[in-house]
Amino acid sequence: MSTGLAIHPGKTIGVLGGGQLGRMLAQAANRLGYRVQIYEPQEDCPAGAAAYREVNAPYEDLAALTDFARGCDVITFEFENVPAASLQAIESLAVLRPHWNVLWTAQNRSREKRWLRDHQFPHAKFAEGTDVAAGIREVGVPCVVKTADFGYDGKGQLKVMTEADIAAAVQKFAGQPVVIEQFVDFACEVSAVVARSPSAAVRVFPIAENIHTNHILDFSIVPARVAPAVAAAAEKLARLIAEKINLVGVMGVEFFVTKTGEVLVNELAPRTHNSGHWTLDACMTSQFEQQVRAICGLPLGAVTLQSPVVMVNILGDAWAQGEPNWDALLAQPNVRLHLYGKTDPRPGRKMGHFTVLARDADMALEFARKYKARLGGAAP
Numbered sequence: 001m002s003t004g005l006a007i008h009p010g011k012t013i014g015v016l017g018g019g020q021l022g023r024m025l026a027q028a029a030n031r032l033g034y035r036v037q038i039y040e041p042q043e044d045c046p047a048g049a050a051a052y053r054e055v056n057a058p059y060e061d062l063a064a065l066t067d068f069a070r071g072c073d074v075i076t077f078e079f080e081n082v083p084a085a086s087l088q089a090i091e092s093l094a095v096l097r098p099h100w101n102v103l104w105t106a107q108n109r110s111r112e113k114r115w116l117r118d119h120q121f122p123h124a125k126f127a128e129g130t131d132v133a134a135g136i137r138e139v140g141v142p143c144v145v146k147t148a149d150f151g152y153d154g155k156g157q158l159k160v161m162t163e164a165d166i167a168a169a170v171q172k173f174a175g176q177p178v179v180i181e182q183f184v185d186f187a188c189e190v191s192a193v194v195a196r197s198p199s200a201a202v203r204v205f206p207i208a209e210n211i212h213t214n215h216i217l218d219f220s221i222v223p224a225r226v227a228p229a230v231a232a233a234a235e236k237l238a239r240l241i242a243e244k245i246n247l248v249g250v251m252g253v254e255f256f257v258t259k260t261g262e263v264l265v266n267e268l269a270p271r272t273h274n275s276g277h278w279t280l281d282a283c284m285t286s287q288f289e290q291q292v293r294a295i296c297g298l299p300l301g302a303v304t305l306q307s308p309v310v311m312v313n314i315l316g317d318a319w320a321q322g323e324p325n326w327d328a329l330l331a332q333p334n335v336r337l338h339l340y341g342k343t344d345p346r347p348g349r350k351m352g353h354f355t356v357l358a359r360d361a362d363m364a365l366e367f368a369r370k371y372k373a374r375l376g377g378a379a380p
């Protein structure tokens with residue numbers, strides 16, 4: 001149900017998914033005077049602690065979901081694996097933004113890649129289906145085999161760098177729907193967070209340069225240290241994708257930048273993105289506030305960068321030798337710390353992040369690496 005009218009402060013925002021993205025969304029919405037309700041299968045979730053109300057039930061429980069939706073003016077999602085059918089079931093009960101169709105396209109790698117191909121967005125060559133061997137033959141070696149569903153932080157991926165790796169990939173993914181992508185020997189990775197409002201206004205945050213370690217985002221650097229033409233190309237692609245997919249809300253777009261300066265789309269995430277967390281501390285409007293503005297039909301906020309910045313993810317690994325040394329981090333005058341209130345610091349789990357502001361991006365990165373090393377945990 002789309003009213004075309006703005007959903008003003010005082011109204012209720014429902015969020016499906018209760019992780020850190022929902023938590024920071026709730027914090028931004030609270031500041032603007034909205035009431036936030038979280039729907040999340042697992043109790044005591046990070047977002048619930050920052051919200052007015054938390055409902056714990058499976059996404060497939062349509063009775064609970066319907067009841068939840070009736071109490072909301074607008075509903076969005078912060079988790080990419082909410083079944084699109086569950087969203088479809090509630091679309092007549094509250095304004096749903098983005099449309100479930102956007103999630104449907106982005107949550108499955110085969111559909112996502114096909115969508116990029118069908119709309120002529122530049123991407124790495126790929127094959128898809130359940131015949132892993134045939135897909136590898138089609139794409140060639142080196143390549144990366146990825147499960148079509150439920151991948152995140154590099155889970156469900158295997159690199160096939162030489163012919164000798166093929167057998168292991170065929171065995172690992174036997175019978176599963178996969179996407180096989182050409183391995184991109186990239187110069188760097190960048191990303192954009194784009195917002196689009198119901199009235200089709202679009203704003204793209206400054207492009208971030210991302211460094212992944214073990215397939216998990218480690219550092220986001222802004223401004224990205226790339227040629228202006230590369231940043232402009234990424235920004236333009238993000239804008240065109242948001243328009244073409246008819247986004248209302250916020251979307252993260254990940255890119256590979258090749259050694260010849262080509263910008264290829266890697267993935268779409270129709271929600272706020274880990275590589276946009278720096279906007280909380282170094283931008284006029286954060287990506288979470290922008291999400292609130294976009295889904296509520298308010299004017300989009302300015303995306304002006306206020307200082308060069310580096311964001312560092314804090315993973316459960318930082319607890320390897322006990323509680324991280326927060327005092328050392330908090331003693332720094334150019335650091336802001338964000339923790340998600342999670343109690344179980346498993347290796348690879350995103351527990352929080354911090355940002356470092358400095359005169360330029362290189363300097364911020366230098367500080368960031370130093371502060372990260374002092375935090376404790378396993379050696380990188």
Ligand SMILES: Nc1ncnc2c1ncn2[C@@H]1O[C@H](COP(=O)(O)OP(=O)(O)OP(=O)(O)O)[C@@H](O)[C@H]1O
Nearest residue numbers: 124144151152153154155181182183184212215267
């Ligand atoms: N085709 C490729 N060529 C080179 N590197 C790749 C390729 N695909 C993935 N990678 C590397 O693995 C990382 C994670 O891949 P991808 O973005 O597909 O994963 P994901 O599991 O969906 O993770 P997330 O959703 O957390 O970004 C990429 O950011 C990149 O560093």
Ligand SMILES: [Mg+2]
Nearest residue numbers: 153254266267
């Ligand atoms: Mg990714």
